[in-house]
Amino acid sequence: MRTVFKTTYDADINLFRHGAQAFWYLSLLALMIVLPFILSDFAIGEMTNVLIWAIAGMGLMILVGQTGQASLGHAAFLAVGCYANVLLQEKLGLPFILSFPLAGVIAGLSGVALAIPTSKLHGIYLAIGTLAVSILVDDLIVIAEPLTGGINGLYAPTIDIFGIQFDRYGTPVRFYGLILFVTVLVVLAYRNILRSPLGRSFAAVRDSEISAQAMGVNVARTKAVAFGISTAITGLAGALMGHFSGIFNNETFTIIISIQMLLMIVIGGLGSIHGAFFGAVVIALLPQAIARVRDGVGALTGTSIAIPGMESAVFGAILILFILFEPMGIYGRWLKIRTYFELFPFYRRDMFRRQRSYLKTERMR
Amino acid sequence: MSLLEVENVTLKFGGVTAVNNVSFSVEEGEVFALVGPNGAGKSTLFNLVSRFYDPVAGDIRFAGESILNKAPHEIARLGIARTFQNIELFEQATVLQNLLVGRHRHRRGNLFSETLFTPFVRREERRHREAVEKVIDFLDLQPYREKYIAGLPYGVRKVVEMGRALAIEPRLLLLDEPASGLSVEETQDVAYWVEDIKTQMGVTVLMVEHDMHLVSAVSDRVMALADGKMLAIGTAQEVQNHPKVIEAYIGVADENERVVA
Ligand SMILES: Nc1ncnc2c1ncn2[C@@H]1O[C@H](COP(=O)(O)OP(=O)(O)OP(=O)(O)O)[C@@H](O)[C@H]1O
Ligand SMILES: [Mg+2]
Numbered sequence: 001m002r003t004v005f006k007t008t009y010d011a012d013i014n015l016f017r018h019g020a021q022a023f024w025y026l027s028l029l030a031l032m033i034v035l036p037f038i039l040s041d042f043a044i045g046e047m048t049n050v051l052i053w054a055i056a057g058m059g060l061m062i063l064v065g066q067t068g069q070a071s072l073g074h075a076a077f078l079a080v081g082c083y084a085n086v087l088l089q090e091k092l093g094l095p096f097i098l099s100f101p102l103a104g105v106i107a108g109l110s111g112v113a114l115a116i117p118t119s120k121l122h123g124i125y126l127a128i129g130t131l132a133v134s135i136l137v138d139d140l141i142v143i144a145e146p147l148t149g150g151i152n153g154l155y156a157p158t159i160d161i162f163g164i165q166f167d168r169y170g171t172p173v174r175f176y177g178l179i180l181f182v183t184v185l186v187v188l189a190y191r192n193i194l195r196s197p198l199g200r201s202f203a204a205v206r207d208s209e210i211s212a213q214a215m216g217v218n219v220a221r222t223k224a225v226a227f228g229i230s231t232a233i234t235g236l237a238g239a240l241m242g243h244f245s246g247i248f249n250n251e252t253f254t255i256i257i258s259i260q261m262l263l264m265i266v267i268g269g270l271g272s273i274h275g276a277f278f279g280a281v282v283i284a285l286l287p288q289a290i291a292r293v294r295d296g297v298g299a300l301t302g303t304s305i306a307i308p309g310m311e312s313a314v315f316g317a318i319l320i321l322f323i324l325f326e327p328m329g330i331y332g333r334w335l336k337i338r339t340y341f342e343l344f345p346f347y348r349r350d351m352f353r354r355q356r357s358y359l360k361t362e363r364m365r
Numbered sequence: 366m367s368l369l370e371v372e373n374v375t376l377k378f379g380g381v382t383a384v385n386n387v388s389f390s391v392e393e394g395e396v397f398a399l400v401g402p403n404g405a406g407k408s409t410l411f412n413l414v415s416r417f418y419d420p421v422a423g424d425i426r427f428a429g430e431s432i433l434n435k436a437p438h439e440i441a442r443l444g445i446a447r448t449f450q451n452i453e454l455f456e457q458a459t460v461l462q463n464l465l466v467g468r469h470r471h472r473r474g475n476l477f478s479e480t481l482f483t484p485f486v487r488r489e490e491r492r493h494r495e496a497v498e499k500v501i502d503f504l505d506l507q508p509y510r511e512k513y514i515a516g517l518p519y520g521v522r523k524v525v526e527m528g529r530a531l532a533i534e535p536r537l538l539l540l541d542e543p544a545s546g547l548s549v550e551e552t553q554d555v556a557y558w559v560e561d562i563k564t565q566m567g568v569t570v571l572m573v574e575h576d577m578h579l580v581s582a583v584s585d586r587v588m589a590l591a592d593g594k595m596l597a598i599g600t601a602q603e604v605q606n607h608p609k610v611i612e613a614y615i616g617v618a619d620e621n622e623r624v625v626a
Contacts (some may be wrong), residue, residue: 009494012461013487189480196479196486197465197472197493200458204466207455214415214453215533216441216470225476271457 015191032180036173044172050277050284051179052240055186057268057276059233060261062190065271066199067226068206070123073114073130074234075257076137081107081235082242082253083141083148086156091147096159100239107235108228115227119220134258141250153249156242168244179240186233190273193229202226256312263319269329278330282318287311366429368393368569369414369537374423376409376593383409385593386423391537396563396570398580400604401590402613407573408450410590411539414571415447416440427537442470446535448526450542450573452519460509460517460525464500467532468493500528504558520551527558531566538562540572544579552579559583577605589613 004011004018016022036044060074085103088094094102118129141148148154159166159178166175193199201222204212209219242248260283268279290311326333367390376384384406391397399407412418414425416437425432427443435443446467455463471493474486501507504524514522523543530538543559544552556579562568563583574580580587581601589596589610597607604610 009491009498010487012494013490192480192482196482196490197469197474198476198479200462200466201469203458203462204455204469207457208453210417211449211453211455212466213417213437214441214447214449215466215529216438217466218436218438229476229480 013195015188015195029184033177036176041169041172044176045168046285046288048168048172048176048179048244050280051176051183052237052244053264053280053284054277055179055183055240056234056237056261057265057280058186058190058273059230059235059237061265061271061273061276062193062202062233063226063230064262064265065275066194066206067202067223067230069223069226070127070262071130071230072127072255072258072262073133073137074231074261075253075255076134077107077111077231077234078238078241078257079137079141079250079253080110080231081238082156082248083154084235085239086154086242087147089157090154095161097161100236103239104232104236107238108232111227111231111234112224114231115224116220119223131255131258134255138250138254141253149249151249151251153247153252154242155247156245159243166243168246175243179244182236182240186236187273189233198225260315263315265329267319267322267329269331269334272331274331274334275329278334282330283315286315286318290314367391368428369571370424370426371410371414372424372426374410374413374420374425376406376413376418376420382593384413384420387590387593387595388423389588389595389598391569391571393536393569394563394567395585396559396572396583398584398587398601399571399573399590400575400577400580400587401596404592405590406593407590408541409593411447411541411571411573414440414445414539441533441535444533444536445539446530446533446537447539448523448530448541448543450545452522452526454514454522454526454529456515457513459511459513460506460528461497461501461511463514463525463529464497464532465493467529468496470533471496496534497532500531503531503561504528520547523547523551524554527555531562531568535568537569537571540570540574542573542575544574544576552576555579556582577601581605 006012011017016025035047039047056074056078059077060071063069063071063074081103084106085096085099088099088102089096092099114130114133118126121129142150144150158170159175161178164174165171166178168175193202201212201217204215204217205219205222205226212219212222238253241252245252264279264283265275266279267282268277269275294310322329328335369391371390372388374384374387375382387406387410389397399410401407409418413420414432416432416435416439420433427445432440432443455466458466472489474483474489478486501510504527506521506524506528509517509521509525514525517525523546527540527543530540540559544555547555559570559572560583563570572580572584584601586599587601587604588598589604589607591610591613596609596613597604599607
């Protein structure tokens with residue numbers, strides 16, 4: 001087991017808690033940079049997809065995991081970011097390097113606009129309110145056909161940054177590199193928010209609005225800021241999704257995607273950056289895994305099976321299993337496994353069990 | 366001029382008059398205790414000062430200025446901190462993080478500087494940490510710094526909540542039953558802390574407490590309340606012996622007996 005001996009306050013303020021942690025994360029980053037030169041184009045595409053989902057997951061995680069506000073409408077902000085990015089390029093002729101951050105800003109501002117009327121809603125009511133937004137945006141895309149192309153959709157142009165092309169099929173390694181760069185920036189921003197007063201005010205609102213107020217936290221404003229940051233990041237992911245899939249329409253961002261995003265971060269592990277990544281791996285690779293298994297079973301039995309809705313069913317089943325057996329998600333499971341090896345052979349079964357706290361009335365007896 | 370002035374304040378919940386035309390003032394530097402049977406309206410008075418409720422009549426002034434036009438989150442910025450009777454901590458955060466939230470009113474960074482974690486934000490974080498460490502030393506919370514609230518025993522939570530209020534660096538500290546549910550030793554600690562908060566930190570304390578030993582040990586003045594009405598005000602001794610106070614407590618005892626019988 002590692003004992004971290006802290007000698008300055010900076011040990012708790014720094015990005016990494018100790019040198020070994022920095023080493024592992026930087027090694028992981030190095031691996032992520034090297035991998036595309038080894039892997040097939042198909043595998044690079046899959047990894048790119050995972051990273052884009054991870055960005056979207058981090059966006060939603062800030063709102064749900066950090067601030068405790070439910071949202072079933074985040075596909076709408078993927079859509080806002082995606083359409084804004086492409087329309088700014090196509091209609092206004094802006095370069096990607098401007099349209100991309102602007103798409104994030106527009107998605108963020110629309111998130112703030114949603115947060116203002118919903119700041120008094122909690123739990124299931126907030127979920128329903130945001131769900132309505134998801135449906136509304138779906139319809140708006142169809143209605144605003146002259147701009148959005150309606151159900152025929154839009155094509156995303158090839159990304160061009162100062163004459164260098166980033167195309168999913170033409171230059172997959174470069175495209176992956178761009179996405180990895182954005183991912184790292186979002187992770188850094190997320191970490192910075194978590195270790196500063198803003199992140200703590202999010203946690204305060206999540207755990208007790210009443211005492212957050214007593215500490216001087218403006219709850220309505222904090223929620224609006226959380227919505228803004230969350231939807232801005234989600235908007236960026238949406239913009240990247242547009243370029244990744246090449247063509248998109250209202251169906252690309254349906255309510256199902258909103259629900260999947262929420263499931264993704266719950267399965268990954270609420271309240272951590274790791275959770276967003278673990279969840280993204282599951283959501284992005286599950287369709288592939290199911291297809292493999294189906295083909296395998298088909299070859300074995302000599303039949304071809306195609307069950308409609310299979311993906312959703314498997315996804316739902318995984319979610320139920322997690323809620324029953326590992327409510328802390330994949331990240332929670334990972335922490336336990338790591339602790340097991342760190343402490344080997346002294347791990348106790350109840351190590352992660354919540355200690356019971358006693359109420360006043362119980363103590364008085 | 367008194368630090369806190371409550372003037373003819375009334376608050377009704379439907380048919381119940383929880384606070385009925387109550388007036389009192391707390392002087393800078395004193396420990397002022399509120400006592401009274403259950404349901405007397407003590408916590409409701411705290412919630413009025415915290416601006417969680419709007420009084421139907423009367424005025425509340427802090428340092429000479431009415432606070433009735435302030436929002437609840439602006440109260441901490443004025444220098445009024447509080448604890449809650451039923452502990453309201455941030456459960457999914459560590460003790461350290463809880464105390465650091467208390468520093469929120471001293472926040473000088475903004476969304477952009479914090480997202481970039483500029484050197485200024487780092488210096489601010491060190492400053493906040495230093496202030497919080499003083500509180501940790503004062504309340505002997507060192508063993509719990511990195512512990513999550515969700516796993517802490519009741520007694521420690523009570524202390525953490527007091528620490529979080531102190532991290533605000535308030536002028537006025539409202540403590541709602543700081544010793545309820547604590548052991549004799551823990552209550553003794555609370556008595557010392559309240560004394561030090563007054564004498565060393567120079568913080569004015571307004572405290573609700575049922576434990577009359579604690580009240581008479583630490584408070585300069587005591588006000589007794591029952592059914593939302595002020596009964597008596599004075600030293601602990603005077604209030605305890607006041608005929609109206611004795612009547613109010615015996616009245617309650619009678620009711621309890623009737624319930625039992
Ligand atoms: N939010 C509320 N809605 C309705 N009635 C309330 C509310 N809060 C308090 N009351 C009522 O107001 C009265 C005063 O309650 P309060 O909590 O202030 O009592 P207290 O003096 O703090 O008592 P205790 O010693 O039990 O904490 C009680 O009759 C209570 O039932
Ligand atoms: Mg009370």
